[in-house]
Amino acid sequence: MKTEVNTGRVVTRFGAELLVENTEDNPDIPHVRCTAKRKFDTIVCGDYITWHHNEHGNASVDDLLPRTNALTRPGYRGRPRTIAANIDQLVIVNSWLPETSWDLVDRYLIAANQLNAEAIIVMNKSDLAEAHATEADWQAMKNYEEIGYPVLQLNAHTGEGIEQLKQMMDDKTSIFSGRSGVGKSSIANRILPTSDIAVGIISDSGEGKHTTTTADLYRLENKGYLIDSPGVRDYALGDISTQELADGYIEFAQYQNNCRFHNCTHDHEPRCAVRTAVENNEISKERYLRYLDALHTLKENSNS
Ligand SMILES: Nc1nc2c(ncn2[C@@H]2O[C@H](COP(=O)(O)OP(=O)(O)OP(=O)(O)O)[C@@H](O)[C@H]2O)c(=O)[nH]1
Numbered sequence: 001m002k003t004e005v006n007t008g009r010v011v012t013r014f015g016a017e018l019l020v021e022n023t024e025d026n027p028d029i030p031h032v033r034c035t036a037k038r039k040f041d042t043i044v045c046g047d048y049i050t051w052h053h054n055e056h057g058n059a060s061v062d063d064l065l066p067r068t069n070a071l072t073r074p075g076y077r078g079r080p081r082t083i084a085a086n087i088d089q090l091v092i093v094n095s096w097l098p099e100t101s102w103d104l105v106d107r108y109l110i111a112a113n114q115l116n117a118e119a120i121i122v123m124n125k126s127d128l129a130e131a132h133a134t135e136a137d138w139q140a141m142k143n144y145e146e147i148g149y150p151v152l153q154l155n156a157h158t159g160e161g162i163e164q165l166k167q168m169m170d171d172k173t174s175i176f177s178g179r180s181g182v183g184k185s186s187i188a189n190r191i192l193p194t195s196d197i198a199v200g201i202i203s204d205s206g207e208g209k210h211t212t213t214t215a216d217l218y219r220l221e222n223k224g225y226l227i228d229s230p231g232v233r234d235y236a237l238g239d240i241s242t243q244e245l246a247d248g249y250i251e252f253a254q255y256q257n258n259c260r261f262h263n264c265t266h267d268h269e270p271r272c273a274v275r276t277a278v279e280n281n282e283i284s285k286e287r288y289l290r291y292l293d294a295l296h297t298l299k300e301n302s303n304s
């Protein structure tokens, strides 16, 4: 048999079997099922691989190609579990019900910074704003915009805001992340006209039911990719340094060189330029307080 090497991108995996998009030019088959040996257990949705047809009429994985980055989540016993790889953009999906945790949004923004990925903040279910939005919520959203993040209001049922989001996903691999029940799969269905991804219900209290259980990759018309991922209860930060944490608060950057101590954590240190900026209302106090909470959690975890 002639040795052949094909390239592909992992759509999803079930155990040792991968569904792979054939990324060869003009492929005769658009998707292949590949079996992966144990050493390829680390391959996830979004990975690029090489593969070949084997003598049994199946296909097998030859190699995992280098990644630009990978998104992880704390899994069993807090061990990091990789969710998806080669991500250009994190789409942080929120809704009015289930309500938004701005803490969680901050942590995703820190993760995006670590991944060297762009971030978009989406507020879905605009029809529920009137009943559930508070002044503090609108203020938080305005603040994210002021520090440079795009904030989009969406309604997956009416299609409001979908076109704008779609355009921002051109030529990129974007992953939809957020709590269960916020409408990630509903938005994905709007963006992908031919898809029919299962959508769940939410309980009266607003909790989602974890309808999506695996990260799956979809190709967009405009060469981009969308990864729909399972909802989270929470998103804990992995093993990052206090400097990496502060780097995730991008509005601190223009001040932190003026702190008296070069290793200032912007907490209790004297002559901290970040704290002064908070006192002068140049940095949002709410964001700063969330930063301090995250900093103290990080320090507690590193001491235990
Ligand atoms: N009112 C309203 N409901 C919406 C909107 N978008 C989605 N929903 C509903 O929200 C519920 C959850 O939607 P899903 O798309 O399954 O949410 P998900 O984020 O994918 O949830 P998981 O897969 O569990 O993480 C469904 O009942 C949707 O119909 C919206 O714009 N407005």
Ligand SMILES: [Mg+2]
Pocket: 184, 185, 186, 198, 199, 211, 212, 228, 229, 230, 231
């Ligand atoms: Mg879903």
Ligand SMILES: [Zn+2]
Pocket: 256, 259, 260, 264, 265, 266, 267, 269, 271, 272, 273, 274, 275
């Ligand atoms: Zn400082």
